[in-house]
Amino acid sequence: MGRLYQRGNTWWLQYYRSGKLYRESASTSNKGTAVKLLKAREGSIAEGKFPGLKVEKTTFDEIAKDYFTDYRVNKRKTAVRAEISISCVFR
Numbered sequence: 001m002g003r004l005y006q007r008g009n010t011w012w013l014q015y016y017r018s019g020k021l022y023r024e025s026a027s028t029s030n031k032g033t034a035v036k037l038l039k040a041r042e043g044s045i046a047e048g049k050f051p052g053l054k055v056e057k058t059t060f061d062e063i064a065k066d067y068f069t070d071y072r073v074n075k076r077k078t079a080v081r082a083e084i085s086i087s088c089v090f091r
Contacts, residue, residue: 001015001016001042001045002014002015002016002038002041002042003015003038004026004031004034004035004038009029010025010026010027010028010029011025011026011028011029011030011031011033011034012024012025012026012034013025013026013034013037013038013041015038015041015042015045017045026038064086067082067086068082068083068086071083
């Protein structure tokens, strides 16, 4: 189901979950430790659990802040209008 490969001195894991390929560093130069981590990932997949990769969550406030920053930095003519439009959402 999975395999190990080495890049430099570091071992890497490669495995599939629901038909999607996952690769991650074992963060070790010890092959035995990497084998144990791969088996743990394969066990998690067999049990139906997500194999340890974290999903990053973004809030609306972070997106709005980036949106305004982009408008200001690029000196867009509609920057004021964009701020008014987004502020209406918070009312």
